[in-house]
Amino acid sequence: MKPGPATLPRTGLIREWIIERALLGSGMIAVVTTVAIVVVLALETVAFFREVSLGQFLGDTQWTPLFADKHFGIWPLLGGTLLTSAIAIAVALPFGLLAAIYLSEFAAEGVRKALKPMLELLAGVPTIVYGYFAVVVVTPMLQRVIGGLAGFNALGPGIVMGVMIIPMISSLSEDALHAVPMSVKEGAHALGATRLATLLRVTIPSAFSGITASVVLAVSRAIGETMIVAIAAGQQPRFTLDPRVPIETMTAYIVQISMGDTPTGTLEYRTIFVVGSTLFLMTFAMNIISQRLARRFRKGTA
Amino acid sequence: MSSTPRRDSVRNRRLLERAFVALCLLAVLLPLGLLALLIGRVLVDAGGRLSWGFLTSYPSRRAAQAGILPGLVGSLYLTGLTATIALPLGVGAAVYLEEYGRRGRLAHLIEINIANLAGVPSIIYGLLGLELFVRTVGMERSLLAGACTMALLILPIVIMASREALRTVPDTLRESAFALGGSHWQVVRQVVLPLAFPGILTGSILAVSRAIGEAAPLIVVGALTYIAFLPRGINSPFTVLPIQIFNWVSRPQEAFMVNAAAGIVVLLLTLLLLNGLAIYLRNRMQKRRYW
Numbered sequence: 001m002k003p004g005p006a007t008l009p010r011t012g013l014i015r016e017w018i019i020e021r022a023l024l025g026s027g028m029i030a031v032v033t034t035v036a037i038v039v040v041l042a043l044e045t046v047a048f049f050r051e052v053s054l055g056q057f058l059g060d061t062q063w064t065p066l067f068a069d070k071h072f073g074i075w076p077l078l079g080g081t082l083l084t085s086a087i088a089i090a091v092a093l094p095f096g097l098l099a100a101i102y103l104s105e106f107a108a109e110g111v112r113k114a115l116k117p118m119l120e121l122l123a124g125v126p127t128i129v130y131g132y133f134a135v136v137v138v139t140p141m142l143q144r145v146i147g148g149l150a151g152f153n154a155l156g157p158g159i160v161m162g163v164m165i166i167p168m169i170s171s172l173s174e175d176a177l178h179a180v181p182m183s184v185k186e187g188a189h190a191l192g193a194t195r196l197a198t199l200l201r202v203t204i205p206s207a208f209s210g211i212t213a214s215v216v217l218a219v220s221r222a223i224g225e226t227m228i229v230a231i232a233a234g235q236q237p238r239f240t241l242d243p244r245v246p247i248e249t250m251t252a253y254i255v256q257i258s259m260g261d262t263p264t265g266t267l268e269y270r271t272i273f274v275v276g277s278t279l280f281l282m283t284f285a286m287n288i289i290s291q292r293l294a295r296r297f298r299k300g301t302a
Numbered sequence: 303m304s305s306t307p308r309r310d311s312v313r314n315r316r317l318l319e320r321a322f323v324a325l326c327l328l329a330v331l332l333p334l335g336l337l338a339l340l341i342g343r344v345l346v347d348a349g350g351r352l353s354w355g356f357l358t359s360y361p362s363r364r365a366a367q368a369g370i371l372p373g374l375v376g377s378l379y380l381t382g383l384t385a386t387i388a389l390p391l392g393v394g395a396a397v398y399l400e401e402y403g404r405r406g407r408l409a410h411l412i413e414i415n416i417a418n419l420a421g422v423p424s425i426i427y428g429l430l431g432l433e434l435f436v437r438t439v440g441m442e443r444s445l446l447a448g449a450c451t452m453a454l455l456i457l458p459i460v461i462m463a464s465r466e467a468l469r470t471v472p473d474t475l476r477e478s479a480f481a482l483g484g485s486h487w488q489v490v491r492q493v494v495l496p497l498a499f500p501g502i503l504t505g506s507i508l509a510v511s512r513a514i515g516e517a518a519p520l521i522v523v524g525a526l527t528y529i530a531f532l533p534r535g536i537n538s539p540f541t542v543l544p545i546q547i548f549n550w551v552s553r554p555q556e557a558f559m560v561n562a563a564a565g566i567v568v569l570l571l572t573l574l575l576l577n578g579l580a581i582y583l584r585n586r587m588q589k590r591r592y593w
Binding site: 012015016019020022023024025026027028029030031033034036037040041044094095096097098099101102103106115118119121122124125126127128129130131132133135136137163166170194195196217220223224225226227230231251254255258259264272273276279280283284286287288290291 | 315318319322323325326327328329330332333334336337339340343344347390391392394395397398399402403408409411412415416417418419421422423424425426427428429430432433434437454457458461485486487514515516517518521522524527544547548551552559562563566569570573577
C-alpha cells in the first residue's frame with residue numbers, strides 16, 4: 001500500500017521525503033548501536049591481546065589482573081558465571097515449566113488471567129532488590145542447612161537468580177504449549193489417553209522447540225545478570241565448581257573494576273572489555289539459537 | 303465390596319493426575335510466596351528508617367543520619383533525560399517500521415538488530431557508553447552520558463511497545479484517511495498516531511521504569527556511589543537510587559543494611575507508582591476507543 005499523493009505541491013513532497021528519512025534515521029539507530037557495540041568491544045579486545053597472548057587467556061586458570069603477579073586466565077570468571085547460571089536454571093526450569101503447564105493446560109481462564117501478571121512481576125523487580133534478598137535472607141537460611149557455606153557464595157545468588165527468571169521460562173513455554181493445536185490434543189483424548197498422558201506424550205513433545213527456546217533465552221539472561229552476583233557471590237575469582245565458596249562472575253568483575261579508579265587505556269581497563277566481549281559472544285550465540293528455535297515452533301503451528 | 307483391578311488403576315491414574323496438577327499449581331504459588339516474603343522482609347527491615355528525613359538527607363558515614371536525596375533526585379533527572387532521548391527515537395523507529403518500511407530490506411535489517419539488541423546484557427551497554435559517550439564524545443561521567451546509555455538500553459523496548467500500539471489501529475482508518483486525500487505523513491500524524499497514543503504512552507512508561515531499576519550499566523559508565531550534592535545540569539556527576547542501595551548493601555555494618563532496605567522500599571514505591579500510572583492511563587484511554 002504505497003499511496004501516491006499526486007495533488008501535493010512540490011514543497012509538500014519534499015517535506016514528506018524529509019520526514020520519511022528522519023523516521024528511517026531513528027530506526028537505523030538500532031543498527032548503529034549494534035555496530036558500535038561490536039566495534040568498541042573488538043577494538044579494546046584487540047588492544048588487550050597485543051599484550052596478553054590468547055594462549056594465556058584460555059590456558060591459565062588464574063585471573064589476577066590487579067595483583068603484582070598478573071594472570072589473565074578467563075576460566076575462574078567463566079566458571080563462576082557458568083556455576084551461578086547452572087544453579088539458576090536448575091531452579092527456574094522445573095518451576096517455570098510446571099507453572100507454564102499449569103497456566104496453559106489446567107488453570108481456569110480467570111485464574112490464569114490473575115496469576116500470569118503476578119508471576120511476571122517476578123521479572124520486573126529490580127535485580128538490586130534480589131541481591132539484597134540473596135545476602136540477607138537466602139544465604140543465612142541456607143547456612144542453617146548446609147555446612148561450610150560462606151557468607152558469599154554461588155548457591156544463594158544462583159537460587160535467587162533462578163526465581164527471577166522463572167517468568168521468562170514460564171511465559172515463553174506457555175505460548176509454546178498453547179500453540180499446540182487443540183485438534184492434536186483432542187485426537188489423543190479420543191484414543192483414550194488421559195490428560196496426563198496427552199500432556200507428556202503429545203503436548204510437551206510438540207512444544208519442545210518452543211520450550212527449549214525459552215530455556216536457552218533464560219540461560220542467556222542468567223549469564224548476563226549482574227547485580228545479584230555482584231552483591232552476593234563474593235567478588236573472588238576462583239577456579240572451582242564448589243557452590244559454597246565465594247566466586248566471581250564475568251559481570252561482577254566488570255562492576256568491581258568500574259567501582260574503582262582504573263585509568264583508561266591501561267591493561268586493567270582493557271580487561272573489562274575482553275570479559276565483556278566473552279560475555280557478548282556467549283549471549284549473542286544463545287539469543288540466535290533461541291530465536292531460531294522459537295521461529296521453528298511458530299512455523300510448525302501456524 | 304472390593305473393586306475390580308481395572309477400577310483401581312483408573313482411580314490411581316486420577317489420583318496421579320490430581321497430584322500432578324497440585325504440583326504444577328505449587329510451581330506458580332511458591333515463587334509468588336517468595337516474592338511476598340521478599341517484600342515483607344524488606345518492609346520489616348526498613349521499619350524505622352523510613353521517614354521524611356530519609357528522603358531529604360544526603361548520604362553520611364553515620365548510617366542513622368544518611369538519606370537518599372541525591373539518589374532520588376538523580377534517578378528522576380536521569381529518567382526524564384533518558385525518556386526525552388529514547389521516546390522520540392523509539393516512536394520514530396516504530397512508525398517507520400509499521401507505517402513506511404513494511405517488509406522492505408532496510409526494515410528487515412532494523413528488525414533483526416532490534417531483536418538482537420533486546421538480548422544484549424545491560425552491562426554491555428555500560429561498556430558501550432563508557433567508551434563511546436564518556437571517552438570518545440567526551441561527555442565525562444555525567445548525567446548526560448548516563449542518560450544516553452540508558453536510552454540505547456531501553457530503545458528496543460520502546461520500539462517494540464510502540465509497534466504493538468500502532469498495530470492496533472485498524473487499516474480501514476488509514477485507508478479512509480488516504481481516500482480523503484491525506485498524504486502519508488498527514489495520515490500518520492493526524493489519524494494513526496493519535497489513536498495509537500495511549501498504547502505508546504503505556505508501553506513507554508513501562509520501558510522507562512525498566513531504566514529506573516538498572517544499576518549495572520550506570521556503574522560502568524561511572525555514576526558515583528557517594529555524593530553529597532544534587533546534580534546541577536546535564537554535565538554534572540550523579541548517582542541513582544539503585545547505586546546508592548548497592549553502596550549500602552556492600553558495607554559490612556548492619557546499620558547500613560537497614561538503609562539499603564529503606565532505599566529499596568523507596569525504589570519499589572517509585573516503580574509501583576509508575577506502573578500504576580501506566581495501567582490507569584491505559585484503562586482510562588481504552589474506554590474512549592471508538593472502533
